[in-house]
Amino acid sequence: MRESTIMKIHYATALGAVVLVAVHVLFRITMGSFSGSLEYEQVLANYKFVPYAVMLELILVLLSVHGFNGLRVILLELKQGRSYEKAVTYGCIAGMTCLVAFGSRTILMASMGMT
Amino acid sequence: MSETTFAEEQSSTEVSSSKTVTLRIAKFNPDHDSGQQFVDFKVPYERWTTVLDAVLDVKKHLDHSVAVRYSCRQASCGSCGMKINGRPRLACFTKISELNSDVVTVEPMNNYPIIRDLVVKLDQMFENHKKVQPFLLREDSEITGPTKEFNQTPEQLEEYIQFANCIKCGLCNSACPTMATDSSFLGPQALGQAYRYVADNRDKGKNSRLKIIDDSHGIWRCHFAGSCSQVCPKGVDPAMGIQFLRGYLLGFRK
Amino acid sequence: MKRNDNREGIKGMANPGRYGIERFAYWLMRITGLGLLAYLIGHVYETSNIINGKSAWENMLSITQTTEGHVFLTLVIGMCVFHTANGIRVMLGHGGYGVGKPARPDYPYTPASQNSMHKLCIYASIGIAALAMMYGLSVLFGE
């Protein structure tokens, strides 16, 4: 991928995340009390509310892409070399994939009631 | 650390000066020294004495082995960049009096290999500079007819003249936080010059240059920390040019 | 090779003091980005306990309900708010907005891209991050 394409994705994921994270956080403070919103039943109910679950999944993907690309950028600037840079790129893709997969598992199982 | 003082009659300063400053010079010859060593010299100075004057005074009277590169003494040639009290500056463009310090430490600039003492190798900067095609790109030329010369309005000149002020001193690359660890980065000097030609209305090479800088160690490794612009002795403001270039790549500018 | 290049290295990259607030913002942006990534990973792991039943979930939650947990969460709030606010500033700058206009430079060559608007935005980002942290503290410790 061209570096400009990657960085456009970096900015786009950041912008998308601004809105969604705001909603995600507001869910915590607007639903009565902060700790109340974190009650087990309450959280499970949130997960079963499909639009919210979809939003969580979106946040997960956006932030994983953004965060791991950010990490890749930092690591690329820290040290150079063909094999090192390859390792950084693939390592970050792997990290990103793992995080998305693991998070999706939670969201999927919780929203389908497999608890 | 040794300290040497001027003998009265040796001073090259005509008006005898009451003020003296400690000039701490980093000495290092990579060929046979194991590391940098600081040597202190007491030098007289006037309100107008530049750091380069002081270094040359030391060279003339106290330690002729100090290696320093200079030519124009007027911030035009870009030879005398060095780290003065922790910041990259031109020695000929920095007055001792403006530093407000009793000790003036001069070291070679960071992010360049040291040749000796205060002299660094600028080869990588020149190579990167050449990479961005620092010349007008177009089919015709001013010599071939029917065109005689390419006209430019004062407004069109204004678009790039600031960036054309670059004297390739390399201070910006020395201050850049990315350059501190990234040996493949093009650097603010080259990117600033890429913008200088892109902004020139006589030039047609924008796309070619954008392609060159859109690389994993190209323009995207700039994070707009602005240190380059803060140290530039010619007011080039490479950071501004870089953000404009990125504006083209992101589609915000045409 | 590295040594001969006389590069400033990580210390030079990370040392935020010498070049003014813009360099400090660059440094904070890095640190907060990395901190948030670490938090995100931890957070995804923490919340995965929802599928292990009520007691597992409450066990996990109790970690953050200590004083240290509250302080940690407050830091995350601050990091997030600064990173977001400064991120928007940086994105605008990267797009070429608000970085000044080319002009014939004049001594003492104050760079137009390092203008007061950007400085103000950085201070504002730090300011609202601090406010958000205070609000976070009041919510967390208020209950």
Ligand code: HEM
């Ligand atoms: C939600 C609002 C966010 C916005 C607006 C945002 C914006 C940005 C921008 C514009 C950059 C590029 C900075 C540069 O090139 O200098 C960046 C870098 C970065 N972001 Fe975010 N970001 C956000 C959230 C996050 C989150 C939640 C994480 C953690 C997962 C994160 C992790 C990173 C990392 C690691 C970097 C690289 C830092 C660097 O290169 O200095 N960001 N962010």
Ligand code: SF4
């Ligand atoms: S942009 Fe300024 S600091 Fe950089 S090389 Fe040119 S004149 Fe020197």
Ligand code: FES
């Ligand atoms: S001697 Fe020419 S720039 Fe200083």
